[in-house]
Amino acid sequence: MEFEPVIGLEIHAQLLTDTKIFCGCSAKFGAAPNTHTCPVCLGMPGVLPVLNRKVVEFMIKMALATNCAVNRECNFARKNYFYPDLPKGYQISQYALPPAEHGWVDVEFDGRQKRIGITRIHMEEDAGKLMHDEHNPASYVDLNRTGVPLIEIVSEPDIRSAEEAAAYLRRLHEILVYLEICDGNMEEGSFRCDANISLRPRGTEPFGTRAELKNMNSFRNVQRALEYEIKRQQYVLEGGGQVVQETRLWDDTAGVTHSMRGKEEAHDYRYFPDPDLVPIVIDDAWIEEVRKAQPELPLEKRERFMRAYQIPAYDAGVLTTSRALADYYEEVVRLCGEPKIAANWVMGDILRFLNEEKRDIRECPIAPASLAGMIRLIQEGTINGKMAKEVSEAMYKSGKTPQAIIEEKGLVQITDEGALSETIAEIIGKNPAQVEQYRGGKDKVFGFFVGQAMKATQGKANPQMINDLLKKMLAG
Amino acid sequence: MELYELTIHELQDKLRTGETSSAEITASVFGRIDAVEKDVHAYITLMRETALAEATRADEAIRKGEIGALTGIPIALKDICCTKGVRTTCGSRILHNFIPPYDATVVEKLRAAGAVLTGKTNMDEFAMGSSTESSFFGATRNPWDLTRIPGGSSGGSSAALAAGECIASLGSDTGGSIRQPAALCGVVGLKPTYGRVSRFGLIAFASSLDQIGPFTKDVEDCAILMNVIAGYDPRESTSVPEEVPDYRQFLGRGIEGWTVGIPKEYFIDGIDPEVEAAVRETIKVVEKAGAKCIEVSLPHTEYCLAVYYIVAPAEACSNLARYDGVKYGFRSEEGRDLMEMYKKSRASGFGAEVKRRIMIGTYALSSGYYDAYYKKASQVRALIKRDFDEAFAKCDVILTPTTPTPAFRIGEKTGDPMQMYLSDIFTISTNLAGIPGISVPCGFTAAGLPIGVQFLAGHFQEGRLIQFASAYEKEAHLEKRRPRCHGI
Ligand SMILES: [Zn+2]
Numbered sequence: 001m002e003f004e005p006v007i008g009l010e011i012h013a014q015l016l017t018d019t020k021i022f023c024g025c026s027a028k029f030g031a032a033p034n035t036h037t038c039p040v041c042l043g044m045p046g047v048l049p050v051l052n053r054k055v056v057e058f059m060i061k062m063a064l065a066t067n068c069a070v071n072r073e074c075n076f077a078r079k080n081y082f083y084p085d086l087p088k089g090y091q092i093s094q095y096a097l098p099p100a101e102h103g104w105v106d107v108e109f110d111g112r113q114k115r116i117g118i119t120r121i122h123m124e125e126d127a128g129k130l131m132h133d134e135h136n137p138a139s140y141v142d143l144n145r146t147g148v149p150l151i152e153i154v155s156e157p158d159i160r161s162a163e164e165a166a167a168y169l170r171r172l173h174e175i176l177v178y179l180e181i182c183d184g185n186m187e188e189g190s191f192r193c194d195a196n197i198s199l200r201p202r203g204t205e206p207f208g209t210r211a212e213l214k215n216m217n218s219f220r221n222v223q224r225a226l227e228y229e230i231k232r233q234q235y236v237l238e239g240g241g242q243v244v245q246e247t248r249l250w251d252d253t254a255g256v257t258h259s260m261r262g263k264e265e266a267h268d269y270r271y272f273p274d275p276d277l278v279p280i281v282i283d284d285a286w287i288e289e290v291r292k293a294q295p296e297l298p299l300e301k302r303e304r305f306m307r308a309y310q311i312p313a314y315d316a317g318v319l320t321t322s323r324a325l326a327d328y329y330e331e332v333v334r335l336c337g338e339p340k341i342a343a344n345w346v347m348g349d350i351l352r353f354l355n356e357e358k359r360d361i362r363e364c365p366i367a368p369a370s371l372a373g374m375i376r377l378i379q380e381g382t383i384n385g386k387m388a389k390e391v392s393e394a395m396y397k398s399g400k401t402p403q404a405i406i407e408e409k410g411l412v413q414i415t416d417e418g419a420l421s422e423t424i425a426e427i428i429g430k431n432p433a434q435v436e437q438y439r440g441g442k443d444k445v446f447g448f449f450v451g452q453a454m455k456a457t458q459g460k461a462n463p464q465m466i467n468d469l470l471k472k473m474l475a476g
Numbered sequence: 477m478e479l480y481e482l483t484i485h486e487l488q489d490k491l492r493t494g495e496t497s498s499a500e501i502t503a504s505v506f507g508r509i510d511a512v513e514k515d516v517h518a519y520i521t522l523m524r525e526t527a528l529a530e531a532t533r534a535d536e537a538i539r540k541g542e543i544g545a546l547t548g549i550p551i552a553l554k555d556i557c558c559t560k561g562v563r564t565t566c567g568s569r570i571l572h573n574f575i576p577p578y579d580a581t582v583v584e585k586l587r588a589a590g591a592v593l594t595g596k597t598n599m600d601e602f603a604m605g606s607s608t609e610s611s612f613f614g615a616t617r618n619p620w621d622l623t624r625i626p627g628g629s630s631g632g633s634s635a636a637l638a639a640g641e642c643i644a645s646l647g648s649d650t651g652g653s654i655r656q657p658a659a660l661c662g663v664v665g666l667k668p669t670y671g672r673v674s675r676f677g678l679i680a681f682a683s684s685l686d687q688i689g690p691f692t693k694d695v696e697d698c699a700i701l702m703n704v705i706a707g708y709d710p711r712e713s714t715s716v717p718e719e720v721p722d723y724r725q726f727l728g729r730g731i732e733g734w735t736v737g738i739p740k741e742y743f744i745d746g747i748d749p750e751v752e753a754a755v756r757e758t759i760k761v762v763e764k765a766g767a768k769c770i771e772v773s774l775p776h777t778e779y780c781l782a783v784y785y786i787v788a789p790a791e792a793c794s795n796l797a798r799y800d801g802v803k804y805g806f807r808s809e810e811g812r813d814l815m816e817m818y819k820k821s822r823a824s825g826f827g828a829e830v831k832r833r834i835m836i837g838t839y840a841l842s843s844g845y846y847d848a849y850y851k852k853a854s855q856v857r858a859l860i861k862r863d864f865d866e867a868f869a870k871c872d873v874i875l876t877p878t879t880p881t882p883a884f885r886i887g888e889k890t891g892d893p894m895q896m897y898l899s900d901i902f903t904i905s906t907n908l909a910g911i912p913g914i915s916v917p918c919g920f921t922a923a924g925l926p927i928g929v930q931f932l933a934g935h936f937q938e939g940r941l942i943q944f945a946s947a948y949e950k951e952a953h954l955e956k957r958r959p960r961c962h963g964i
Contacts, residue, residue: 039576039577039578042803043798043803044576044577044578044798044803044804045558045564045566045571045574045576045679045680045798046556046557046558046564046576046580046675046676046677046678046679046680047578047676047677048675048676048711048712048713049713050710050711050712050713051713078794080793080794080797080841082797082800082818084800084802084814087798087802087803088797088798089794089796089797089798089800090794090797141802268842268843270793270794270838270841270842270843270846271841271846272790272791272794272841272846272850275682275683275684275714275791276680276683276713276714277713277714278713278714
């Protein structure tokens with residue numbers, strides 16, 4: 001029997017607010033343990049939460065970007081369970097009334113496009129972190145992360161393969177980062193993904209029993225874990241067995257998922273509306289305010305780039321992978337007026353230099369003005385393509401302007417027709433055999449003459465002029 | 477007359493004229509504490525040294541002419557209000573060693589007004605009780621008869637006040653925990669509108685019902701204390717930014733032409749005849765003062781107790797989850813793993829009544845039962861609230877007994893939770909509706925036990941309650957009696 005996977009993803013994104021969701025503590029990552037805490041996020045007796053409205057604003061941004069309907073009223077609920085990283089014994093989350101629901105995003109994979117539904121988005125607080133002492137039978141808890149705002153984005157079970165899941169995940173990641181509401185760092189846990197997956201015989205409607213996968217801290221791991229789990233469930237079903245509804249942890253090293261059976265299972269979270277917080281009212285004016293401030297999203301940008309700059313879809317895709325890269329590209333185009341050439345340089349040398357050193361476009365030593373200046377120098381014929389390669393490399397290393405580098409290296413193109421004709425005449429004179437061959441119809445030999453001419457001018461000759469002059473002079 | 481026997485306003489007159497000092501008043505109060513505390517046991521923690529220092533500072537301020545609303549007045553706090561640097565136990569073993577690094581908003585306000593804080597008063601564990609017998613620190617006795625309970629859960633605050641161990645005190649009221657002990661100890665107790673007084677730093681029992689309020693010797697003192705503690709607090713989301721009037725302006729204004737609602741559902745079988753007689757007498761008094769009494773109906777009254785005992789335990793089981801032995805408070809050292817540490821810490825950290833309510837609440841919120849219990853209770857709660865809205869369309873205030881009986885004997889109801897719960901039958905609806913209520917002394921039984929009458933008004937109508945209670949107090953001419961604090 002052929003099986004079809006049914007996958008839904010739950011994504012938790014840590015929001016880049018300055019302060020936590022219910023107190024004034026810093027929400028920054030990386031401080032010494034328990035230094036970003038106060039009685040409120042420590043869950044001390046008698047303290048009360050007060051909602052950070054920035055969190056709601058960020059949630060609305062994501063809701064609008066994913067085509068969700070924003071509900072005018074929602075509330076917070078308590079999710080009750082005991083764990084030492086949860087100081088109150090409950091997590092403040094949202095349950096019966098989510099703030100945003102019924103959305104979708106379009107994803108592309110295998111050259112196809114598909115719409116994945118979004119069930120809901122809600123806000124909640126993060127828990128702390130447990131640290132276990134390897135040498136002593138002791139555990140410690142760091143509550144810096146407690147109360148850091150999260151949004152949970154739950155997809156519909158619309159995903160049908162591991163690749164599709166990865167494409168959806170990338171799309172959401174891209175949107176969150178574009179909106180500048182999440183830094184998207186999967187290793188540090190500011191972007192986390194859990195998956196629900198079940199199999200059903202292809203062509204049938206009802207869902208099979210699902211497993212929940214956790215602990216996948218990279219795009220690659222999400223895809224690998226799902227691929228593994230599809231095979232595992234298929235093996236179980238084909239063997240006449242039944243998939244157990246459970247939580248399974250991805251083991252990156254072993255490349256398998258393990259059952260997390262035991263006390264973590266079968267929680268009754270006893271959700272109920274948090275009486276310490278009043279319902280959140282989101283009026284049209286607030287939504288409109290957020291909508292106005294909404295940046296251009298990756299897909300819109302891609303389409304605009306293709307339209308406005310007449311560049312291929314592939315180029316537009318690469319150039320819009322981050323807002324900073326797209327901004328860089330646009331600045332270069334604005335300054336040099338050559339969208340296609342600018343695209344080639346940004347996607348070529350610039351990204352190669354940066355990738356080699358794993359640097360971000362924001363750290364690029366070549367200012368957009370320098371790259372644009374260099375492109376203008378090529379177009380004006382001051383330098384040729386080969387020289388430009390040398391110039392870009394030097395600009396990346398030194399951060400200097402192209403003019404400065406050209407002067408330093410004496411990299412000016414020879415465009416003096418008289419001088420070039422002399423050089424070519426000399427080459428023709430020295431190579432009678434090749435001239436004979438060329439004139440006898442062996443066109444390939446033309447390349448030999450170009451090479452000789454470039455060599456004689458140390459690569460400084462204008463290649464177009466060399467071509468033209470050679471053709472004329474070889475013709476005799 | 478000893479200084480500890482006087483009211484806030486009487487003492488303020490003496491402080492202003494220089495007839496006495498805060499140091500003298502404070503010394504008088506602590507002298508009284510030394511004399512009766514061993515019998516009454518109203519306090520869990522005394523703050524003698526800091527109180528004396530505060531009194532000295534208050535006297536300096538008075539000399540400089542800087543007199544705040546409560547400068548130099550000794551006030552006791554229920555041990556449910558967090559006090560920076562001073563142990564705050566909530567009457568529980570699980571917090572027996574908890575020292576908050578912050579003051580509750582009301583404590584900040586009292587300090588800012590110049591009050592002298594005498595100590596932390598006894599209470600039922602986590603405010604769950606009506607007799608102050610469930611305190612981990614032992615029961616408080618009623619100063620009028622030391623074999624009887626002072627009411628609860630704020631029994632320490634009412635007993636301390638009745639016994640002269642403070643000039644006024646604060647309590648908290650979730651289902652009657654201010655008004656019931658006020659009635660049983662013969663003092664004035666006000667539960668403000670939900671959202672009127674900040675809950676920040678009030679250790680939560682049932683968040684949607686809890687409210688801090690004053691215990692005072694008369695209605696004027698109640699107005700003085702309300703002026704200090706009421707007001708919006710940005711640290712509490714459910715706090716209401718409603719303007720706070722000067723409550724003293726409502727004193728002595730009279731109630732000529734007011735309509736008083738007498739809810740028929742509150743005069744029931746099982747009410748003590750002496751209590752009923754005293755309360756019926758108050759109706760005559762307010763009529764004499766010019767008010768008109770009419771019968772009103774609060775048809776969902778019979779469901780109040782049931783709704784309360786779902787909503788309050790449900791919120792409590794969640795509010796009390798933080799006491800897990802991990803971060804502060806009591807931790808059992810017997811646990812071999814995390815789960816055992818939780819179980820043993822909570823099993824020996826909480827008393828029986830608290831555990832009973834945690835179990836009730838956990839059950840009511842469980843998946844499969846939520847709709848039948850918590851959700852249904854929330855719906856009925858809305859109907860109870862509507863009853864009051866409809867009643868207040870016909871009357872200015874509602875008059876009821878505060879309690880069905882006078883103070884009962886220590887140990888009399890500890891074995892029967894249902895009997896204990898019934899002692900709050902007239903006070904619970906107020907919390908469910910979120911409206912203010914005040915209990916004012918209205919007489920004594922033949923055995924000399926105090927009786928209280930309760931007045932209720934619409935949301936944020938504390939001024940109306942104070943006006944009505946003040947008029948009643950003036951018209952009633954109750955004989956002034958003092959408890960003996962002995963006789964075990
Ligand atoms: Zn904090």
